[in-house]
Every structure is written in structure tokens, then in C-alpha cells.
Amino acid sequence: WAVMVSRKVLTLVLVTRPNQVLLGMKKRGFGEGWWNGFGGKVEKGETIIEAAKRELQEECCLTANTLTEVGQLDFEFVGDPQILEVHLFTTKDVSGVPTETSEMKPQWFDIDKIPFHKMWPDDKLWFPHVLKGSKFSAFFLFEGHHKILKHKIDVVTEQ
Numbered sequence: 620w621a622v623m624v625s626r627k628v629l630t631l632v633l634v635t636r637p638n639q640v641l642l643g644m645k646k647r648g649f650g651e652g653w654w655n656g657f658g659g660k661v662e663k664g665e666t667i668i669e670a671a672k673r674e675l676q677e678e679c680c681l682t683a684n685t686l687t688e689v690g691q692l693d694f695e696f697v698g699d700p701q702i703l704e705v706h707l708f709t710t711k712d713v714s715g716v717p718t719e720t721s722e723m724k725p726q727w728f729d730i731d732k733i734p735f736h737k738m739w740p741d742d743k744l745w746f747p748h749v750l751k752g753s754k755f756s757a758f759f760l761f762e763g764h765h766k767i768l769k770h771k772i773d774v775v776t777e778q
């Protein structure tokens with residue numbers, strides 16, 4: 620690359636049960652004050668799936684018995700050469716009880732009451748595809764953390 624572009628791989632897990640999704644209120648750091656799925660960085664020496672399971676455990680004390688990869692979200696920020704490559708998973712099969720940690724305060728939300736006004740602005744654009752069981756890849760160009768200048772969502776499998 621004439622201009623160096625780097626990618627940082629992250630994970631994001633949505634736990635679902637009939638008519639509901641589990642979200643966590645981020646208590647500090649990136650995305651603080653917003654509801655989100657559970658996830659974070661992929662460390663050296665671990666696979667993306669292992670990282671997703673570890674973050675779910677660390678952030679709300681749940682063990683994912685299975686994970687289904689449903690999408691990849693690429694995020695670029697104006698003026699920042701680092702692209703965030705977020706691998707999105709869902710699971711209906713967890714063990715444990717959602718528990719508040721220093722990172723996240725978990726809460727179940729009815730599907731028709733997802734608090735999009737207190738979530739990353741991209742969520743309202745791709746959540747419907749997850750809820751329909753579609754697989755997709757998406758790109759978002761952000762200016763700061765609140766404004767989406769451009770986005771593209773390619774649905775791979777309509778379900």
C-alpha cells in the first residue's frame with residue numbers, strides 16, 4: 620500500500636433467546652455508554668472463535684457452547700488508516716447466568732425494544748439482517764463515532 624492501511628480484527632457476539640437479545644452496557648473504553656453485543660480484540664495465538672468465546676466469558680460470564688458466524692463488519696474512520704474488521708457471531712446455546720462485570724452490564728431486550736438510540740449508529744442498519752437469520756458483509760465509513768458518511772451491506776444468504 621502506498622498509504623499504509625492496517626486491519627485490527629475484533630469479535631462481536633449476540634446471544635439470543637426467543638423474541639429477545641442480550642446486550643451489554645459498556646462501562647468504559649471503546650463504545651462506553653452504549654449497549655452492544657459482547658466482544659473485543661483477538662489476541663496473538665488465539666483463533667477468532669476462541670477470542671469471541673473468551674470475550675463473552677470475560678464480559679458477562681457466559682460460556683458459548685456454539686457460535687454461528689453471521690457477518691463481517693468493516694469500519695473505517697476518516698483520517699485513521701486502521702480498519703476495524705469485526706467478526707459477528709450469534710448463539711442460542713450458552714451456559715451460565717449473564718452477570719455484570721467491570722466491563723459490561725448485561726440486560727435482555729425484546730426484539731421490538733432494542734435501544735438503537737443508545738447503540739453504535741450502524742446497528743440499526745444491520746440488526747434486521749441478523750434477526751432474519753441472513754448472513755452478510757458490510758462496510759461503514761465513520762466520521763468520529765456518531766456519523767456514518769457511507770455504508771454498504773451485501774446480504775450473502777437471505778433466510
Ligand SMILES: Cc1cc(-c2ccco2)c2oc(N)nc2c1
Pocket residue numbers: 629630631649650655656658659694703705739741742
Ligand atoms: C466502529 C465499531 C466497532 C464496534 C465493535 C468494537 C468491538 C466489537 O465491535 C461496533 O460494534 C457495533 N455494534 N458497532 C460497532 C462499530
